[in-house]
Amino acid sequence: MSGAGWGPAPGDQPLPPQNGSLVSPYISGVLDLNWDDPALLAKNAAYTVVGVNIYRSDTSDRGPFYRINEFPVGGTFYRDQTTNVQVTETVSWADWTYKGDGPNTSQYSFATKQRPAVKQVPEPPFDQPTAANNPTDVILTIDGVEVPVHSVFGPTGEIVLINQGTFNVVTEKMEPAILPTEDSVVEISYWVNRNHIRTTLDTNLFYRLTTVVLDSDTPSGYKETGLEWCKPLLSNTMEDMDYIWREAVRRNAWILQQGGERVKIFIRKTTGVPCNCGLDPKTKEYLGQHSQRCETCYGTGFVGGYEGPYEAIIAPDDFERRVSQNSTGRRDEHSGEVFMGPSPVVTQRDLIVKQTNERYSIGPARRPTNRGNMLQQHFTISSIDEQDIRNKIPLDGVSDFIRPQTRYGFRQYPSMPVDGELSFPPSTAPDQAAYPEGPDSQTPMQTDKQPWAAGTQQRGRTPVYENQNE
Numbered sequence: 001m002s003g004a005g006w007g008p009a010p011g012d013q014p015l016p017p018q019n020g021s022l023v024s025p026y027i028s029g030v031l032d033l034n035w036d037d038p039a040l041l042a043k044n045a046a047y048t049v050v051g052v053n054i055y056r057s058d059t060s061d062r063g064p065f066y067r068i069n070e071f072p073v074g075g076t077f078y079r080d081q082t083t084n085v086q087v088t089e090t091v092s093w094a095d096w097t098y099k100g101d102g103p104n105t106s107q108y109s110f111a112t113k114q115r116p117a118v119k120q121v122p123e124p125p126f127d128q129p130t131a132a133n134n135p136t137d138v139i140l141t142i143d144g145v146e147v148p149v150h151s152v153f154g155p156t157g158e159i160v161l162i163n164q165g166t167f168n169v170v171t172e173k174m175e176p177a178i179l180p181t182e183d184s185v186v187e188i189s190y191w192v193n194r195n196h197i198r199t200t201l202d203t204n205l206f207y208r209l210t211t212v213v214l215d216s217d218t219p220s221g222y223k224e225t226g227l228e229w230c231k232p233l234l235s236n237t238m239e240d241m242d243y244i245w246r247e248a249v250r251r252n253a254w255i256l257q258q259g260g261e262r263v264k265i266f267i268r269k270t271t272g273v274p275c276n277c278g279l280d281p282k283t284k285e286y287l288g289q290h291s292q293r294c295e296t297c298y299g300t301g302f303v304g305g306y307e308g309p310y311e312a313i314i315a316p317d318d319f320e321r322r323v324s325q326n327s328t329g330r331r332d333e334h335s336g337e338v339f340m341g342p343s344p345v346v347t348q349r350d351l352i353v354k355q356t357n358e359r360y361s362i363g364p365a366r367r368p369t370n371r372g373n374m375l376q377q378h379f380t381i382s383s384i385d386e387q388d389i390r391n392k393i394p395l396d397g398v399s400d401f402i403r404p405q406t407r408y409g410f411r412q413y414p415s416m417p418v419d420g421e422l423s424f425p426p427s428t429a430p431d432q433a434a435y436p437e438g439p440d441s442q443t444p445m446q447t448d449k450q451p452w453a454a455g456t457q458q459r460g461r462t463p464v465y466e467n468q469n470e
Helices: 243-259 281-287 463-468
Strands: 002-004 021-023 030-034 049-057 077-081 083-091 096-099 108-111 139-142 145-147 149-153 158-161 166-168 173-175 186-195 206-214 222-224 261-268 306-314 322-326 329-333 335-340 351-353 359-366 377-383
Touching (some): 149 281, 243 306
Antiparallel strands (some): 021 030, 030 077, 049 206, 108 158, 139 145, 139 186, 149 158, 166 173, 322 329, 335 377, 351 359
């Protein structure tokens, strides 16, 4: 591991924490992570280990991953849970959307700086935070006097004041509405999400743990394990996979290498920057349906629409094609069940793109397991009509490769290490990564036999063809 003496070489990196586990404490919105101390690993003895960074993805086991801890965790346990925090901010006169001078309304309203505003999450058992929709979800003061509000719309943080006098049942008199002026001091207190664990609609969460060490050669003074060498932890896995089933997954992958079809998979976003689809925010919230013609979110409701593409191999489809006639015209119907390996994890409404640029929507997924360990994924795919907005999703990166050449995909599930520690290969190139992370665009490709003349060699599209026709 070291280049000279007992110190690490410049290109070395620490080993990730071993024996990571992700378990539920039977509380909604809470997950517990445990791992072994990475400082005890023999190959990390050359470093000064300061802790562990935790990365989470709400989309796929290949990312994108985001760090959820503010500082490296020095222990071997971390609880990831749904939390929110109360914020208080001052509303200046320029922040008001309406000041009683609107063209069609005399209301006073403004929008909070942080959004969405949510309801306070109670103590365990935790509930999923919902957008604020009740006047009691916020506290508004004008010149130190607490003032009730008329309505709250949490997704956009819109607060509307009461601009009419109210009847006081105690004094039996009408009291004028308390409204701000240009010199008023207005403060608003509300709750926003600090961390949100989604538990709805077959949501899977994915984690990776990295070892953080001191390194004076980096601007930050720290260095950590690359994510591509950190094993993903899945929220639906009950125990670690042993070597027998690991070998079974590897052999299934070999079968797909020989006879499968290389495709690209787009994972539908379930979190991200909301897209307004050109609609009024309230209309979109109450309608509950995003525009299927929006080229910003492609009908998903989040900017970008999909994560990926991720390289994968699926079993070739052998189901029929037919043209059907219905009230809207003729359409090509081509659907059936295929299977693939355990990575990347797909769910219903994800998207498959073949090398012919045919696009298929993924239907309900079936995941055969052994003691909770995912071995394969079986799902139906259905062809997408040419007019569907998903046909406009761009496939970036394929033009960056020079053809002809052979590009091998990521290798998955490395061999069991003899000493219980993962060993890095001589080259840490992405195609040698133990656990792939991030999208890639490896196809299309052509094999190239260097000793053969360009006019006589037979070129295929896969490493299998190249190996069979040497």
